[in-house]
Amino acid sequence: MTILSVSAQAAQELIDSVLNPAPGSERYSSYGSEIYFNRNLYNITPIASTNYDRLEASAKLRLPPAAYDYAAGGAGLEKTVNANREAFNKWRILPRVMRPVQPARNLSTVLFNRTIPAPIVMAPVGVQTLFHPTGERATSKVFGELGLPYTLSTASSTGFTDVASSNGVENPRWYQLYWPSDDDLTRSYLTTAKANGYEVLVVTVDTWDLGWRTRDLDRGFFPFIDGVGVQIGLEDPVAHQKLGFNPLATNATAEQRKMAALYHTITTSRGISPVWDNLWKLREVWGDAPIVLKGVQSAEDAKLAVQWGLDGVIVSNHGGRQIDGAIGSLDALPAIVEAVKGKVTIGFDGGIRSGADIFKALALGADFVQLGRPILWGLSHEGVVGVRHVLKSLLAELEITVGLVGYARLQDVNATLLVGK
Ligand SMILES: Cc1cc2nc3c(=O)[nH]c(=O)nc-3n(C[C@H](O)[C@H](O)[C@H](O)COP(=O)(O)O)c2cc1C
Numbered sequence: 001m002t003i004l005s006v007s008a009q010a011a012q013e014l015i016d017s018v019l020n021p022a023p024g025s026e027r028y029s030s031y032g033s034e035i036y037f038n039r040n041l042y043n044i045t046p047i048a049s050t051n052y053d054r055l056e057a058s059a060k061l062r063l064p065p066a067a068y069d070y071a072a073g074g075a076g077l078e079k080t081v082n083a084n085r086e087a088f089n090k091w092r093i094l095p096r097v098m099r100p101v102q103p104a105r106n107l108s109t110v111l112f113n114r115t116i117p118a119p120i121v122m123a124p125v126g127v128q129t130l131f132h133p134t135g136e137r138a139t140s141k142v143f144g145e146l147g148l149p150y151t152l153s154t155a156s157s158t159g160f161t162d163v164a165s166s167n168g169v170e171n172p173r174w175y176q177l178y179w180p181s182d183d184d185l186t187r188s189y190l191t192t193a194k195a196n197g198y199e200v201l202v203v204t205v206d207t208w209d210l211g212w213r214t215r216d217l218d219r220g221f222f223p224f225i226d227g228v229g230v231q232i233g234l235e236d237p238v239a240h241q242k243l244g245f246n247p248l249a250t251n252a253t254a255e256q257r258k259m260a261a262l263y264h265t266i267t268t269s270r271g272i273s274p275v276w277d278n279l280w281k282l283r284e285v286w287g288d289a290p291i292v293l294k295g296v297q298s299a300e301d302a303k304l305a306v307q308w309g310l311d312g313v314i315v316s317n318h319g320g321r322q323i324d325g326a327i328g329s330l331d332a333l334p335a336i337v338e339a340v341k342g343k344v345t346i347g348f349d350g351g352i353r354s355g356a357d358i359f360k361a362l363a364l365g366a367d368f369v370q371l372g373r374p375i376l377w378g379l380s381h382e383g384v385v386g387v388r389h390v391l392k393s394l395l396a397e398l399e400i401t402v403g404l405v406g407y408a409r410l411q412d413v414n415a416t417l418l419v420g421k
Pocket residue numbers: 070071072084123124125126153154155156176204294316317318319320349350351352371372373374
């Protein structure tokens with residue numbers, strides 16, 4: 001009898017380690033067990049699908065058509081949006097078996113001198129209150145909970161301080177700059193970003209003018225004119241000086257608020273490309289802290305980024321929202337890895353829809369990946385609840401994939417595990 005109860009206790013402990021892992025011993029892949037047992041014990045199923053296409057479909061049902069199209073759409077005929085996803089189909093994973101992989105798979109990495117639990121970063125995405133009233137507050141909170149870097153966009157609908165506080169004091173935070181045409185404003189944004197603990201500056205260089213976004217054009221939808229996505233400008237003290245008024249003051253008129261919204265929009269999407277020669281202006285304010293260029297597709301530009309002393313490049317085509325008929329972002333990655341791997345940090349975004357996609361981009365040599373649309377569709381499912389579900393699902397699938405491919409550490413994963421189709 002004693003023997004039986006001892007073994008029953010051991011069995012219970014084994015079951016508990018999966019169902020109720022001790023704090024600190026949870027694994028990302030535990031999220032799968034959590035889903036199965038929530039259904040079994042409480043008849044609760046997840047807030048949204050774990051499959052991207054079904055997730056997007058249910059987000060579409062929840063969102064106003066203009067908001068859905070704003071996020072789903074791209075430039076022109078949307079061939080680049082499609083190319084981003086097709087690029088992932090050109091690679092197939094080749095697993096290894098019978099290798100000593102333990103249940104705990106280590107996904108951690110070091111980015112810009114900071115150890116983070118997985119090489120996954122929130123892509124800078126503006127106007128998030130279009131997708132749920134809690135917008136950037138919700139997304140930054142969930143990335144903070146998981147200790148993953150959160151990038152705040154210059155087109156945010158929530159300001160630097162509010163996002164810093166929802167993100168959490170010690171968590172890694174980055175700031176994405178749409179480089180203003182006025183150097184005083186640039187200095188002011190960067191100074192406020194630094195003061196609020198944003199550690200890495202991401203300079204978007206492919207969106208100095210708006211792409212030809214047909215879905216938005218067809219309904220004349222441009223949220224910034226309505227004052228969504230301009231909070232950074234509305235709160236900025238230098239912008240107040242330039243305007244001669246504070247648009248957030250209680251006595252500000254509706255016309256003044258509209259003018260301030262337009263001023264921010266026009267100064268940050270000015271129709272004049274940023275140039276290498278002016279990078280020193282950013283360094284002057286940002287100092288030695290990391291500066292990364294987002295929107296690089298050519299290996300030649302990646303090499304120039306190294307020559308100009310940048311700390312990283314993000315291989316991205318803005319989710320296909322800028323140039324129609326361009327190459328898929330993943331198609332651009334191998335040549336850039338070949339040209340600059342080890343010299344600067346390489347980020348990647350565009351078309352990531354699953355943990356297996358994340359695996360492929362990292363195996364091809366990206367040091368980190370960014371998540372865009374999947375998180376927005378999550379956000380549309382009741383804010384933090386949906387974002388948490390999507391992020392935890394992607395992390396779980398990534399961890400499972402790394403293990404099933406035969407590896408214990410994500411850092412050991414490389415392109416030998418992929419076969420080109
Ligand atoms: C609705 C929306 C808004 C975006 N806003 C910004 C932005 O403010 N700044 C920026 O650098 N990129 C922005 N992006 C581009 C993302 O950072 C990222 O490059 C893109 O979403 C990656 O493609 P994917 O979402 O299809 O994976 C935006 C993308 C979407 C879908």
